């Protein structure tokens with residue numbers, strides 16, 4: 001029957017059809033967002049970051065972990081006392097930066 005959905009409903013689209021369409025749309029949207037997220041850089045501990053987010057790095061002069069804020073998108077670096085610090089050298093948390101300071 002031409003006016004029957006694949007689930008046997010006499011309507012062209014039953015609740016199952018509508019649900020399946022919505023799932024398909026949501027999966028496509030997730031895939032689009034995932035592609036964008038995959039373009040974001042990762043910290044040294046593998047966490048993806050957005051511009052201006054706080055990250056942490058162990059600073060030997062201070063002997064402590066400091067917050068690196070204000071990473072600018074492209075080239076994903078920030079300026080620290082005359083040095084360029086890449087987001088790839090920073091950590092997502094103070095704990096991760098402290099754990100890595102001996103490396």
Ligand SMILES: [Zn+2]
Pocket residue numbers: 005006007008009012013014015016017018
């Ligand atoms: Zn159906």
